[in-house]
Amino acid sequence: MLRAELATALRGFELRLELAVEPGRCLAVVGPSGAGKSSLLRALAGLLRPDAGRVECDGETWLDTAARIDLPPERRRCGFVFQDYALFGQMSAWRNVAYGLGHLPRRARRQAAVELLDRFGIATLADARPATLSGGERQRLALARALGSRPRALLLDEPLAALDATTRATATRSLQELTAAAAVPALLVTHDFVEASLLADEIAVIEAGELAQRGAPETLAARPASAFVAELTGSVVLTGRTTGGGQDGETEIALDGGGVATTTASEVPPGRVAITVHPWEIALELAGAAPHGSPRNRLPATVRSVTPVGGRVRVALDAGQPLVAEVTAAARDELGLRPGAEVVAVWKASATRIVPPPAGRLV
Amino acid sequence: MTRARPKIPRIAWFPLVMALALAVALVFLTLPIAAIFLEAGPAELASSLGEPQARDALWLSLATTTTALAIIVAVGTPAAYLLATRRFRGRAALITLVELPLVVPPAVAGIGLLAAFGPAGLLGGAIEDAGIRLVFETAGVVVALVFVASPFYLRQAQAAFEAVDPTWTAASRTLGAGEARTFARVAIPAAAPGLGTGAALAWGRALGEFGATLIFAGSLQGVTQTAPLAIVELFGADFDAALALSAVLVAVAAALLATVKLLRGPAADPGGDLAAR
Numbered sequence: 001m002l003r004a005e006l007a008t009a010l011r012g013f014e015l016r017l018e019l020a021v022e023p024g025r026c027l028a029v030v031g032p033s034g035a036g037k038s039s040l041l042r043a044l045a046g047l048l049r050p051d052a053g054r055v056e057c058d059g060e061t062w063l064d065t066a067a068r069i070d071l072p073p074e075r076r077r078c079g080f081v082f083q084d085y086a087l088f089g090q091m092s093a094w095r096n097v098a099y100g101l102g103h104l105p106r107r108a109r110r111q112a113a114v115e116l117l118d119r120f121g122i123a124t125l126a127d128a129r130p131a132t133l134s135g136g137e138r139q140r141l142a143l144a145r146a147l148g149s150r151p152r153a154l155l156l157d158e159p160l161a162a163l164d165a166t167t168r169a170t171a172t173r174s175l176q177e178l179t180a181a182a183a184v185p186a187l188l189v190t191h192d193f194v195e196a197s198l199l200a201d202e203i204a205v206i207e208a209g210e211l212a213q214r215g216a217p218e219t220l221a222a223r224p225a226s227a228f229v230a231e232l233t234g235s236v237v238l239t240g241r242t243t244g245g246g247q248d249g250e251t252e253i254a255l256d257g258g259g260v261a262t263t264t265a266s267e268v269p270p271g272r273v274a275i276t277v278h279p280w281e282i283a284l285e286l287a288g289a290a291p292h293g294s295p296r297n298r299l300p301a302t303v304r305s306v307t308p309v310g311g312r313v314r315v316a317l318d319a320g321q322p323l324v325a326e327v328t329a330a331a332r333d334e335l336g337l338r339p340g341a342e343v344v345a346v347w348k349a350s351a352t353r354i355v356p357p358p359a360g361r362l363v
Numbered sequence: 364m365t366r367a368r369p370k371i372p373r374i375a376w377f378p379l380v381m382a383l384a385l386a387v388a389l390v391f392l393t394l395p396i397a398a399i400f401l402e403a404g405p406a407e408l409a410s411s412l413g414e415p416q417a418r419d420a421l422w423l424s425l426a427t428t429t430t431a432l433a434i435i436v437a438v439g440t441p442a443a444y445l446l447a448t449r450r451f452r453g454r455a456a457l458i459t460l461v462e463l464p465l466v467v468p469p470a471v472a473g474i475g476l477l478a479a480f481g482p483a484g485l486l487g488g489a490i491e492d493a494g495i496r497l498v499f500e501t502a503g504v505v506v507a508l509v510f511v512a513s514p515f516y517l518r519q520a521q522a523a524f525e526a527v528d529p530t531w532t533a534a535s536r537t538l539g540a541g542e543a544r545t546f547a548r549v550a551i552p553a554a555a556p557g558l559g560t561g562a563a564l565a566w567g568r569a570l571g572e573f574g575a576t577l578i579f580a581g582s583l584q585g586v587t588q589t590a591p592l593a594i595v596e597l598f599g600a601d602f603d604a605a606l607a608l609s610a611v612l613v614a615v616a617a618a619l620l621a622t623v624k625l626l627r628g629p630a631a632d633p634g635g636d637l638a639a640r
Contacts, residue, residue: 047533073536080537086530090552099548100538149538 002057002153002185006043008050010036015050015209021153021185028188028200030232035206037189038083041155044187045080046073057152057185079151079182083158085142087130093117093141094126100149116144119181120174136167143178154179154186160195172198193232197221205229221278227358230276236323239274239357250296250349257320262296263352274357281351282325284315286335287342296349299323303341306332313337317345396613403606411607419585420593421611427501427589428569431508435565439516440558444546446517447524448532458521465514472511473578480506481579503580504587508569516565523557524550559626567619570612 003020015036021027031037042048044055046062049070055063062071088096097113104112117123120140122133130138139159146154156175163171176199179186190196196203197217204214205228213225224230227237240255251268253261253275261275285291287300301319308314313332315325325345327337335343403411411417446458464472478484480497490497497503527550535545551558573591580587582596590612597605 042533045533045537047536072541073533074539074541076537077539078537080534082530082534084530086528086534088531088534088549088553090555099535099540102539145538155537 004044004055006050006053010039013209017211021187023185024183026179026186026188026200028190028196028203029206030190030193030196030203031206033191036209038157041157041189045078045155046071046076077149077152079146079149079154081142081146081156081159083161085138087138087141089130092127092129096141097145097148100145116148120144135163136171139163139171140174143174147178147182151182151184153184154182156188158190175199205232224276224355227274227355230355235276235278237274237276238321241272242268242270259299259319261352262349263354264349265354268354272357274355275352276355277347277351279324279326281347283346284325284327284335285344285346287344295346297347299345301343301345303337303339303343305339306337399606399609399613403610407603408607408610411604414604416584416593417604417608420588420590424570424590427504427508428566431505431512431569432562432566434509435513435516436562439513439520443517443520444524447521461517462514464511469574470578472575476507476510476575476579499581499583499587501586504576504589507575507579508572511572511575512565512569515568516561519561519564520558523554527553556626560623563619563623567616
């Protein structure tokens with residue numbers, strides 16, 4: 001069990017976090033750039049001393065600022081996978097791994113290092129220098145090195161960020177192999193919700209230095225606690241003001257950019273609110289076409305961009321506020337979607353979820 | 364219809380100026396060096412180097428510069444690492460103090476060394492009580508060389524350590540290595556080319572050292588008379604011998620420069636770090 005309670009002043013705000021991770025579990029801390037994610041990992045590893053806090057792992061106290069306990073990084077032995085991997089450039093791949101094998105007799109290290117490389121499918125590259133490896137190979141080398149040092153916790157700093165889309169799938173499997181093999185608490189930090197949901201059992205979202213929401217990836221996507229969390233999970237977020245109107249069991253919200261949204265959510269607070277809709281729940285119709293079906297939400301919008309992503313198409317729209325719809329390629333062709341086209345964004349009242357409005361925005 | 368005036372071909376005069384300036388500089392800088400080898404033929408060179416005074420001086424130069432360099436590297440490397448990796452109050456002032464010997468005239472350095480370590484100097488009594496003699500002794504030459512040459516190494520080593528990726532040292536620590544092992548196994552190998560350059564520059568400076576040595580240790584053949592001091596003494600009596608000894612020093616210096624260039628790679632600019640200071 002890794003437990004931490006940290007407070008440290010960063011540029012412009014204070015990072016205050018309390019977290020606990022069970023062995024074999026992976027917690028992802030997700031937040032925007034500059035939210036103090038890297039500082040959090042460094043503080044846990046002993047590379048940075050927070051202003052105040054406690055860190056304990058396996059019942060051993062690593063840090064207790066009140067009791068003046070602060071174990072150096074080499075005594076905490078965290079398997080730290082750096083964003084750019086921090087491989088030693090002047091050492092071959094196996095020597096990079098052997099560097100963390102100080103607990104083994106010197107003669108046994110090469111053998112053990114090659115076995116670790118084999119585990120990640122790069123044993124044939126044992127004598128190669130890191131500079132000659134591809135991005136995916138470097139990542140696997142960094143994972144082998146972290147695993148070899150018998151880590152007591154794993155700390156992963158945006159482990160997929162440096163990789164291109166084609167390498168990400170194998171890299172994800174390698175990371176799952178690492179967290180399973182190490183069987184220690186794992187903590188991942190990233191700004192990418194998708195990366196977090198691929199790798200973590202649980203996600204903690206930090207906003208302005210504090211915990212905004214913690215839960216399983218599906219829970220966060222389905223029931224975001226704030227506009228910030230909704231935006232992070234890729235949902236559309238629109239702000240507005242609750243009106244008195246609406247049919248039975250429905251509430252109407254006057255949107256800031258014009259237009260009205262309808263929700264079936266119960267207990268909609270009066271005054272300012274934000275609504276969120278998943279992009280795949282939004283359908284598009286051409287403006288002026290006869291409406292079909294019964295969706296309650298109909299918002300006129302202008303197409304800004306049309307981007308194929310995987311098998312689907314992301315359509316960025318301007319309806320006074322920006323929103324995104326995700327449609328099939330067939331729908332794009334049928335409607336002739338292109339930038340400048342006038343459309344109507346359509347979704348069901350039950351797809352409109354209510355969250356507290358984003359902080360710090362006036363009006 | 365207006366036609367553009369036929370263009371008079373313009374003489375590219377600035378490239379000519381640059382080429383001329385480079386030619387003048389090249390001739391001026393290489394002529395004296397070339398003259399040494401042209402004047403000192405192989406026969407004179409061989410016979411002059413047979414002279415005991417020249418042999419003694421070369422041998423002494425080799426011994427004292429090597430000893431001084433060993434001391435500089437042993438003390439300077441951890442000191443430079445500290446300056447490169449820690450931020451503390453007064454660090455900038457400390458670095459300036461360490462660099463001061465670079466700009467102090469050698470004669471002033473010799474006077475300063477006498478005032479500090481000479482028989483009547485600040486620490487003169489303590490040094491004498493310890494049974495160590497420096498003035499007019501080979502040990503004194505080493506002291507003078509260390510004083511004038513060490514800033515060259517410290518400066519380069521500090522820059523080399525500052526250029527080491529800080530995540531490498533962080534990774535080393537999380538992999539179970541303490542600060543000493545990180546220094547020896549990660550920081551030094553990563554900074555090795557820069558450390559090599561610094562050592563070569565310091566050695567070059569020590570090899571040419573003249574003023575501080577003359578004032579602090581004197582010019583006694585076989586004891587404190589290094590090659591540059593011997594050249595000055597020979598110059599009055601035996602110009603050919605002075606030429607021969609000079610030729611040897613030039614050859615050694617050229618070899619040193621070539622080594623530095625090789626260490627820094629083909630694209631490197633020798634002394635660029637010094638120029639940037």
